Amino acid sequence: AKPVANNTPGPSDTTAPEFSSAAVNGSQLVLTYTEANTLDPAALAGNAGFTVNTAAGTAAITVNSAVVNAAAKTVTLTLSRAVTSAETVTVSYTKPTSGAVVQDAAGNDAVDFSSREVTNNTPRDPLSVRITIADRALTADETTTVTFFFTKPVNGFDTSDILSPNGTLSTPTANAERTIWTATFTPTANVSAEANAIRVDLAGVTDNAGNAGVGGVSSANYSVDTRDTVAPVISTATVTGDQLVLTYTEAGTLNAAALTGNAGFTVSSSTGTAITVNSARVNGAKTITLTLSRAAANGETLSVSYAKPATGNGVQDAAGNNAVDFSNQAITNNTPDTTPPVIRTATVNGDQLVLTYTEANTLNGAALTGNAGFTVSSSTGTAIAVNSARVNGADKTVTLTLSRAAANGEKLTLSYTKPATGGNAIQDAAGNAAADLHNQPVGNVTPTPTPAPAPAPAPAPAAPAAPAPAPEPAPKTNPDAPNADHDGVPDAQENQAIGPKGSAIGDGNGDRIQDSTQAAVASFSAKTSSGSDTSVTLVADSQDGMTASGSNTRITSLEQRAAPAQTPRALETPIALTSFKATLETAGSTKAFSLYVDPKIGVNGYWLQDHGGTWVNLASSPYGGKMVMEGGRLRLDFSIQDGGPFDADGQANGVITTFGAAAQMQLSIAGQASDVAHGEFWI
Known part of the structure; x- marks a missing residue:
């Protein structure tokens, strides 16, 4: 059983090495051969006959060198560039005509081949992102820009891929290559430095090949300054x-x-x-x-x-x-109204007795029952009762219908007791009830009955002492001159009106509307006692110099008249009388007026003569009026009742006619009025 070394030579190797497989990783392409023994380890020169192509041979990649591993039966090619993970690669071999060739140890040359598929083991390119913030020192609620720089074009990038616990990011928008994305960022409060970061979850972001990123990335921290620098x-x-x-x-x-x-x-x-x-x-x-x-x-x-x-x-x-x-x-x-309305005037014309109240707001317009607590007495002793009473809340008046007409010159007194039960009392809109009153004198403006025609002419009677005859008018302008608003003043004259500071010429009350286009606003040029001209503006149905919204009151005449001869010597009238007529929507109602004059003429009120011949200043608080300086102009506010003691025609006919004077009366001049309530006096 002793082993014997067999040195008998076998048959010679005549089989050539053949290509088996190829794999590439980056720039290294390894070919494996089928060979019974080993490859010849002799060094190869240049590309050693190898060529590499991509995309079905349309793009070549140069082979820089080739190295044989004899025992492993492989040849490793070093390429001129790295193959990407997405590329398709093929390799070919043609035995070179000179120099070393691929062969086995027995000298058999390797078989040529063409376009053999190469397994691509190049790892996929990692997707990464870099984040920048335009302003890293932010105040709360300040807005800045955040930019995301991706290493490859990406798809599917939105706010769901962004984590920012300390603020709000808008939806990112991309550039044309889809590699740079921008968003606006607004921090909301100061938090710890660790939390001051914007994070991207790359797992939800894909490149153009559909490859998702791996892991996440955060920006550098930013600071938020929440100091309050805004003043209350x-x-x-x-x-x-x-x-x-x-x-x-x-x-x-x-x-x-x-x-x-x-x-x-x-x-x-x-x-x-x-x-x-x-x-x-x-x-x-x-x-x-x-x-x-x-x-x-x-x-x-x-x-x-x-x-x-x-x-x-x-x-x-x-x-x-x-x-x-x-x-x-x-x-x-928001101060509530706690002041009850107070009787101001009482005037009778025929069977209509009108009471005017002083009240900051309006009267309660609820219907009144029966006589509503009013009783009327006559100096004649003839019975007179109150049949009905009605309220005009806006005008602050109560109109009583009497059981008979009052005779001209008949003296009446009025009393009021708030009804104990049933019916509504006289009260303002806030519910403050008017006080009771007793024996209030009533101004009687019932006209004198027209006498029957005399059978034969009779001598002319002597002129009565009061009321005074209408003053003579001053010379009028051309009656045919254009007068678009029919207020008795030519447009050309109204267009020269002077108003409060800041008003245009022709806007006498500063409402930014030309007077020549308004029927309730009229302006004319008056002559002063020194012979100079001065602008005068009248506003009908006035609320602090402006015409009330929806008003139907119309001025039909406005002119300067000479002062009557019987004017008191203490009454100085630098522009004589200012006479006007105004038509009303409701007969017997009371309307407010404003007269704008130059304060340089030196007046202290708007003075009128009542039917008893007494001159009073209606632009004074006892009569519900006032004087106001407005933009360098003096505004005289006053009220007149249709048919009342200061309506020259004395009739509740829907027309107010006055002959008043913007005048000066020394306040030391005192006199007793002809007919005043008990305890009242006139100045």
Whole structure:
């Protein structure tokens, strides 16, 4: 059983090596051969006869070198570039005509081959992203731009792939190559540095080949500065009685530190009546309450201003930002109406007795029952009853229909007792009941009956002392001149009207509408006692100089007339009389008027003569009027009742006619009126 070494030579190797397979990884392509023994390890030169192509042979990749591993029966080619994971590669071999060739150890040359498929083991390109933030030092709610730079074109990238716990990102938009995506970013609050990052989940992002990314990536941290640098700004102001509450617009809260004195606040009233700030306190997160020196009246127009005080605490937020100064902030007045209506005038014409009330707002328009608590007495002793009563809330009047007509010259008195049961009492819209009254004198404007025609002419009677005859008119302008609004004043003259500061020429009341186009606004040029011209504007159905919305009151005549000879010597009339006529929608109603004049003419009211011959100033508070300086013009506000004591025709016929004077009367001149209520006097 001794082994014997067999040195007998076998048959010679005559079989050539053949291509078996090929695989590429990056720039290394390895070919494996089928061979019974080993390959010849001799060095190969250049590409050694090998060629490599991609995409079915349309694009060649150069072979830089070839190395034989004899024992492994492989040849490794080094390519001029790396093959990508998505490429399709083929390899070919043609034995070179010179130099070393691929052969086995027995010298058999390898068989040529063409376009043999190569297994591509090149790993897939990793998808990565780089994130930049335009501004890394952000304040809360500030917006900046975030940019995402991908290493390859990507699809399916949206906000679901972005994680940002500290802020809001818009939907990203891509450039044409889809490699750069941008979004806007708004942080919301300060958080820890670790949380201050924008993260991308690459697992949800795919490239053009449909390959998804792996893992996630975060941007560098950014900082958020939440310091409040915005000053509080006034938003609203509301007053109820003597409590004025200011609300501020502020991201945080106001500083609750105690305020001193008026804390820089001042309050003004359109009435001119003084009102000061006694104290100020911060109450609530964003409000300040001012306690005023007096209660605001219902309907009073107020404004508030603020200037940071030089010393002491001013208004500021919790971050120390001082509140912004402001001027003339309008105040919403919620002070309730607690003042009952008060009887102002009572005038009878025939069987219609009209009562006018002084009331800040309107009367309650609810229907009245029966005599509504009114009784009327006559000096003649002849019975007279109240058949019915009706309210005109807007005009603040109550009209009584009597059981008979009052005779001309008959003296009547009126009494009122609030009904105990049934029926509605006289009250304002807020429910404040009018006070009872007793023996209120009634102005009687019932006209004298027209006498029957005399059988023969009789001597002319002497002229009565009152009412005074209508004053003579001043010379009129051309009656045929254009007058589009039919107010008795030519358009050319109205177009020269001078209004309050800031008004255009031809706009005498500053409502931004030319007077020549408004039937309720008329302007003319009056002659002063010194011979100069001055502009005068009349507004009918006026509300602080503006015509009431929807008004149907019309001015049909406005002219200057000479003052009557019996004018009191103490009454100075620098522009004589201003005569006008106005038509009303409702006969017997009361209308407000405004007369604009130049304050330089030196007047202190609008004076009229009643049917008893007494001159009174209707533009004074006892008669419900007032005088207001408005943009360098003096506005005289007054009211006249159709058929009342200051309506020259004395008839409730839907037409008011006056011969009044914008005049000056020394207030030291006093006299007794011909017919006033008990306890009243005339100045």
